[in-house]
Amino acid sequence: MTVPIAIIGTGIAGLSAARALQAAGHAIHLFDKSHGSGGRMSSKRSDAGALDMGAQYFTARDRRFAATVQQWQADGHVAEWKPLLYNFHGAKLSPSPDEQVRWVGKPRMSAITRAMLGDMPVTFACRITEVSRGEEHWNLLDADGRSHGPFSQVIIAVPAPQATALLAAAPKLAGVVAGVKMEPTWAVALAFETPLNTPLEGCFVQDSPIDWLARNRSKPGRESTVDTWxxxxxxxxxxxxxxxxxxxxxxxxxxxxxELMNCAMPAPAFTLAHRWLYARPSGAREIGALSDPDLGIYVCGDWCLSGRVEGAWLSGQEAARRLLEHLN
Known part of the structure; x- marks a missing residue:
């Protein structure tokens, strides 16, 4: 009997590692505390259509990731987003064109992780609270007291504060991960029956409680009868x-x-708020992934590399590479 590899977290990092391991012929099993895949790439279904409340877009600088994005585009899961971009600074809005290629999932951000997941074995709505090692295998315990296993290796692909709690069996790694601080982000969606009178489709904001805003329907494939921001x-x-x-x-x-838009702002027809407790790492790290191959435990996530979608994908690849190297 082949003992599968457990992967905790079905965001980009966990799925990136899972695909690499599956391609190398290994059996895997994924776990996620949510009801669907995606982590901060997930989209919220709402009365105003699907809304990207987390990651707004992503870029591809690394050639390996760029090649993967090209494949996603060929499969119809992503499209280039070319918004009319503005800057808000010193109480003034000014156009902010640039040459950056921005990608979004289509018809919603979660289309990417859904495609990556495919038909891989996964248990959703299952919050893993403990990762423990027996004589030769790993076992996982969930919040409902159920045990899962045995597993030959474990990859933890969740935000750093959540990963720390799962690393009791690997104190050296736990020490490193505990030093990673992550910042929260409140995200709010507002939908208007009558479209706001502005050409703006995305804006980098300074001197305001807001950091970023986007017109959801300016993204490819977003169908909506209302103007959602x-x-x-x-x-x-x-x-x-x-x-x-x-x-x-x-x-x-x-x-x-x-205040920022300086145009007549009606009362929204629909509102939604979501708190991302661990939206992004504070400070940049270039650790790729963390591992204790002798124990058979690996850690990856966007917080290992830059906090971006690309960083998450690369971190998952690195965790898989280390694991495969050790097995070979």
Missing amino acids: VLHATSAWSRQHLDMPKEQVIDQLHGAFA
Whole structure:
């Protein structure tokens, strides 16, 4: 009997590692505490259509990742997004064109992780709370007290604070991961029956509680009868208002949005708020992935590399590479 490899987390990093291991002929099993794949690439279904509340777009600088994105594009899972971009600085809006190629999942961000997952074995709505090693195999325990295993190796692909809690069996790795701080982000969606009178489709914001905003329907494949905007608050504002009730978060960011747009802002027909507790790492790291091959435990995530979608994918590849190297 082949003993599979466990992968905790079905964001880009976990799925990237899973695909690489499966391609090398290994049996894997994925776990995720959510009801679907994607992590911060997931999209929220709403009365206003699917909304990208997490990652807004991504870039591809590394040639390996660029080749993968080309394949996703050929398969119809991603498309280039060419928004009319602005900057808001010193209380003024100004156009901010650049040459950067930006990609989005199509028809929603989660299309990418859904395609990556394919028919790989996965257990959703299962929060792993403990990872323990027996004489030769790993076992996982979930929040409902169920045991999963045995597994030959374990890859942990979740945000650093959540990973630390799962690394009791690998104190050296736990020590490194515990030093990684992650910043929160409040995300708010506002939908308007009558489209706002502005050419703006994306904006980098300074001097405001808002850090970024995007017009959802300017992205390829987004069908919507209403004009929906996604606002991301700054890390500092989100940290200060971490436990603020969602209604108040919506009110405050709606107010900041109205101030910034300087156009008639009707009451939204629909609102949604989502708090990402671990949205991005504070400070850049270039560790690729973490591993203790003798124990058979590996850690990856966007926080190992730059905090971007590309970093997550590369980190998953690196974890898989180390694991395969050890097995061979």
